[in-house]
Amino acid sequence: xxxxxxxxxxxxxxxxxxxxxEAVRRAIVSGQRLAPRGAGTWWPEPPxxxxxxDLSPIAHVAGLASADLVVTVGAGCRLDALGERLAxxxxxxxxxxxxxxxxxxxxxxxxxxAGPLAARFGSPRDQVLGLTAVMGNGTPVRMGGxxxxxxxxxxVAKAVVxxxxxxxxxVEAHLRLHALPATDRSAAWAGSLREVVAAGxxxxxxxxxxxxxxxxxxxxxxxxxxxxxWTLLARDLGGHAAVEEELAVVSRSAGAAxxxxxxxxxxxxxxxxxxxxxxxxxxVLVRVGADPAAWADxxxxxxxxxxxxxxxxxxxxxxxxxxxxATASAGALAGLRAAAARRGxxxxxxxxxxxxxxxxxxxxxxxxxxxxxxxxxxxxxxPHDVFVVPLVR
Amino acid sequence: MTHTSIALAEELAGIVGExxxxxxxxxxxxxxxxxxxxxxAVPACVVxxxxxxxxxxxxxxxxxxxxxxxxxxxxxxxxxGALAExxxxxxxxxxxxxxxxxxxxxxxxxxxxxxxxxxxxxxAARVGLHYAPDPSSQSACTIGGxxxxxxxxxxxxxxxxxxxxxxxxxxxxxxxxxxxxGSASGEPxxxxxxxxxxxxxxxxxxxxxxxxxxxxxxPTVRTILADFTALRAAGEAVSRxxxxxxxxxxxxxxxxxxxxxxxxxxxxxGYPTDAAAVLLVECDGxxxxxxxxxARAEAICREAGAGTVRAARTAAERERLWQGRKxxxxxxxxxxxxxxxxxxxxxxxxxxxxxxxVAEIGRRHALRVTNVFHAGDGNLHPNLSFDAADPDxxxxxxVASREIMExxxxxxxxxxxxxxxxxxxxxxxxxxxxPDDLALMDAVRxxxxxxxxxxPGKVIPDGAARPWGPWSPA
Numbered sequence: 001x002x003x004x005x006x007x008x009x010x011x012x013x014x015x016x017x018x019x020x021x022e023a024v025r026r027a028i029v030s031g032q033r034l035a036p037r038g039a040g041t042w043w044p045e046p047p048x049x050x051x052x053x054d055l056s057p058i059a060h061v062a063g064l065a066s067a068d069l070v071v072t073v074g075a076g077c078r079l080d081a082l083g084e085r086l087a088x089x090x091x092x093x094x095x096x097x098x099x100x101x102x103x104x105x106x107x108x109x110x111x112x113x114a115g116p117l118a119a120r121f122g123s124p125r126d127q128v129l130g131l132t133a134v135m136g137n138g139t140p141v142r143m144g145g146x147x148x149x150x151x152x153x154x155x156v157a158k159a160v161v162x163x164x165x166x167x168x169x170x171v172e173a174h175l176r177l178h179a180l181p182a183t184d185r186s187a188a189w190a191g192s193l194r195e196v197v198a199a200g201x202x203x204x205x206x207x208x209x210x211x212x213x214x215x216x217x218x219x220x221x222x223x224x225x226x227x228x229x230w231t232l233l234a235r236d237l238g239g240h241a242a243v244e245e246e247l248a249v250v251s252r253s254a255g256a257a258x259x260x261x262x263x264x265x266x267x268x269x270x271x272x273x274x275x276x277x278x279x280x281x282x283x284v285l286v287r288v289g290a291d292p293a294a295w296a297d298x299x300x301x302x303x304x305x306x307x308x309x310x311x312x313x314x315x316x317x318x319x320x321x322x323x324x325x326a327t328a329s330a331g332a333l334a335g336l337r338a339a340a341a342r343r344g345x346x347x348x349x350x351x352x353x354x355x356x357x358x359x360x361x362x363x364x365x366x367x368x369x370x371x372x373x374x375x376x377x378x379x380x381x382x383p384h385d386v387f388v389v390p391l392v393r
Numbered sequence: 394m395t396h397t398s399i400a401l402a403e404e405l406a407g408i409v410g411e412x413x414x415x416x417x418x419x420x421x422x423x424x425x426x427x428x429x430x431x432x433x434a435v436p437a438c439v440v441x442x443x444x445x446x447x448x449x450x451x452x453x454x455x456x457x458x459x460x461x462x463x464x465x466x467x468x469x470x471x472x473x474g475a476l477a478e479x480x481x482x483x484x485x486x487x488x489x490x491x492x493x494x495x496x497x498x499x500x501x502x503x504x505x506x507x508x509x510x511x512x513x514x515x516x517a518a519r520v521g522l523h524y525a526p527d528p529s530s531q532s533a534c535t536i537g538g539x540x541x542x543x544x545x546x547x548x549x550x551x552x553x554x555x556x557x558x559x560x561x562x563x564x565x566x567x568x569x570x571x572x573x574x575g576s577a578s579g580e581p582x583x584x585x586x587x588x589x590x591x592x593x594x595x596x597x598x599x600x601x602x603x604x605x606x607x608x609x610x611x612p613t614v615r616t617i618l619a620d621f622t623a624l625r626a627a628g629e630a631v632s633r634x635x636x637x638x639x640x641x642x643x644x645x646x647x648x649x650x651x652x653x654x655x656x657x658x659x660x661x662x663g664y665p666t667d668a669a670a671v672l673l674v675e676c677d678g679x680x681x682x683x684x685x686x687x688a689r690a691e692a693i694c695r696e697a698g699a700g701t702v703r704a705a706r707t708a709a710e711r712e713r714l715w716q717g718r719k720x721x722x723x724x725x726x727x728x729x730x731x732x733x734x735x736x737x738x739x740x741x742x743x744x745x746x747x748x749x750x751v752a753e754i755g756r757r758h759a760l761r762v763t764n765v766f767h768a769g770d771g772n773l774h775p776n777l778s779f780d781a782a783d784p785d786x787x788x789x790x791x792v793a794s795r796e797i798m799e800x801x802x803x804x805x806x807x808x809x810x811x812x813x814x815x816x817x818x819x820x821x822x823x824x825x826x827x828p829d830d831l832a833l834m835d836a837v838r839x840x841x842x843x844x845x846x847x848x849p850g851k852v853i854p855d856g857a858a859r860p861w862g863p864w865s866p867a
Contacts (some may be wrong), residue, residue: 003513020694025864066636123579141829148738151811156833208609241684242686278627320578377840
């Protein structure tokens with residue numbers, strides 16, 4: 001099936017929103033189900049029996065207010081294109097999700113996936129100040145605003161961000177920016193899993209707040225840095241003094257138990273870029289929201305149910321464990337979800353081929369009351385069930 | 394009391410115990426107001442549940458009777474969100490004040506909704522952590538109320554507001570069902586229902602257990618106070634500090650009126666009374682970084698026209714510099730019978746123009762407007778002094794308030810940055826949202842509370858939302 005373009009490359013928000021709204025209403029009339037699609041790099045294959053809703057033409061960058069650290073951007077704008085525009089104005093967006101840098105802003109926000117920088121800057125939900133999205137009844141709705149502090153009305157954008165398109169299609173977003181840092185440095189240390197776990201815990205106990213603190217498994221460490229063993233990667237960015245001091249604290253904790261990996265500082269940008277490409281290239285990507293102090297248990301749980309992974313990467317301060325596989329079965333994933341749920345850990349199927357997504361769902365093992373509420377909220381955002389997104393199973 | 398309300402009070406007493414239900418008119422009057430001086434409402438009765446089970450049983454009972462309810466923490470809110478008008482029952486959560494866990498290795502805590510914000514901050518500090526959102530009322534306001542309002546505070550500039558610090562919630566829905574939203578790691582179970590709940594102003598249900606993110610106590614804190622002969626110059630300094638990549642922990646501004654009021658009160662902090670504005674800049678973090686940032690912020694202030702820049706050399710001096718800011722609202726209570734603390738947010742770069750427009754509005758309506766606000770966030774608090782017993786002055790306050798909101802919205806801002814909509818801001822919602830935007834909000838509220846019994850009449854203006862539902866061709 002080829003992607004048709006229901007939107008005619010409008011450059012203004014009202015035209016774009018109206019155009020998407022019209023496409024949704026056409027689908028309602030014809031009984032067609034829609035699969036929202038940005039750059040088409042994250043979920044390249046559309047779900048079966050769906051019509052792609054192509055948002056890539058809505059790629060405007062408007063209202064770049066570098067003094068206010070806010071930008072307004074069309075959902076189809078690519079991350080790399082946006083990054084270049086922002087850098088020219090001395091600002092940047094603190095989002096480094098796995099996958100191609102050609103991913104669209106709307107797609108990244110919809111999938112809710114953050115990268116290692118979530119350790120300090122949070123996930124997409126923390127970068128979004130406001131949205132315009134088209135709901136499943138074809139109605140464009142404005143949510144939030146363009147200011148950094150805003151409690152006018154309910155925060156209805158929260159369901160859309162991370163909703164994988166099940167809670168409406170993002171057309172435009174107002175995003176929080178940061179001034180470009182003067183310094184961006186990284187460092188790495190390697191050891192056994194037990195040693196890396198201990199070093200991570202020591203680092204947190206020392207009060208460190210690096211921009212990123214990522215524990216990566218041996219195959220991934222080898223690909224990233226030619227490092228041998230489990231590796232703790234730290235990154236900090238900001239003023240020169242701040243970065244030096246923060247990495248010194250991490251170094252004292254990590255360096256006590258681990259051996260330094262040379263080359264991380266010199267190749268910092270390349271390492272993190274490769275992290276996005278490699279992790280985003282795993283055919284099946286599973287994300288576990290574990291306790292920061294128990295992330296190794298989550299790794300063991302994942303291996304127990306899904307087998308040996310292609311790689312594992314953990315955002316240590318958040319306890320977010322990502323594991324990649326060539327393939328996985330829905331049954332094994334259900335087993336993992338049930339076991340993780342007993343520890344209070346959600347398991348998100350961040351990336352998979354359409355059949356597994358359809359069978360396993362993006363999320364699962366919700367408590368009955370939570371599931372009922374999630375379904376009730378979804379019926380509000382998409383009363384016709386027009387968006388074909390297997391969000392919860 | 395009517396026979397019905399007597400019977401209801403007896404039923405509630407059967408759940409929580411007789412001494413935790415208030416029904417006498419004099420007792421109810423105690424709960425007739427919150428921090429908003431322009432509105433009052435007397436509830437049918439006040440009930441104090443002591444546990445999530447009791448909250449659940451109380452709400453189930455009210456649901457069975459079709460009785461509306463309003464959840465309330467300390468009642469420090471400034472938008473009337475915690476006001477309950479009979480037949481509504483006020484469900485006060487101050488008995489639920491236990492800190493259930495402070496988990497240092499995972500940098501989080503679990504608390505009941507009645508825990509006072511400052512108490513949590515103090516307990517977290519024992520293990521080298523702190524809870525960052527710090528509303529000005531933090532010595533009294535509760536975490537449950539903070540969740541309901543998505544509360545902010547001076548230090549939210551660097552650390553974010555309440556929603557950025559809430560990981561998981563146990564919520565009792567209006568029919569008494571207990572549900573869990575979010576997870577202790579912050580990873581959602583599918584849709585971000587915890588994120589939806591934060592800031593819902595008590596209309597989605599009652600949070601009975603709250604898991605919050607804690608952050609390390611910064612090893613170094615440095616504070617300076619810069620005074621300016623022009624408000625515009627202070628506003629421009631704010632924009633430049635942020636644009637240069639400095640992220641102060643707090644960046645607060647007070648205008649001439651506020652300085653004068655504070656300095657003539659018992660809270661005098663030594664602010665220069667001849668200044669048009671003072672800017673309080675606080676940076677925290679590691680020593681070298683903080684020194685560099687403070688030095689640069691000081692230089693920017695001087696370049697923008699600051700007269701003197703005072704640096705706090707000790708913790709006591711820092712406390713003194715903050716005293717004027719933190720006690721400003723208390724000091725304002727001396728100069729008029731009533732005080733309306735307005736709240737709006739504008740883009741930082743619009744601050745100088747908006748402040749001038751706000752001053753002009755005050756002059757035109759013969760009202761004293763005093764500005765004490767979170768400049769780094771562009772979160773304005775124009776405070777209107779008045780006497781509610783003077784109908785003409787009260788009317789001028791209403792007109793001026795609307796004009797201030799219109800100016801802020803026209804500048805690209807919004808009608809509330811941290812106080813919430815409650816009853817006070819409902820009339821301004823159509824300045825920022827259209828009928829479809831409000832319709833979605835109303836429908837989401839209906840998904841959480843189909844009965845509409847949780848805090849009715851708040852947030853969504855009556856009749857402003859378009860009907861929401863499936864679409865069909867005309």
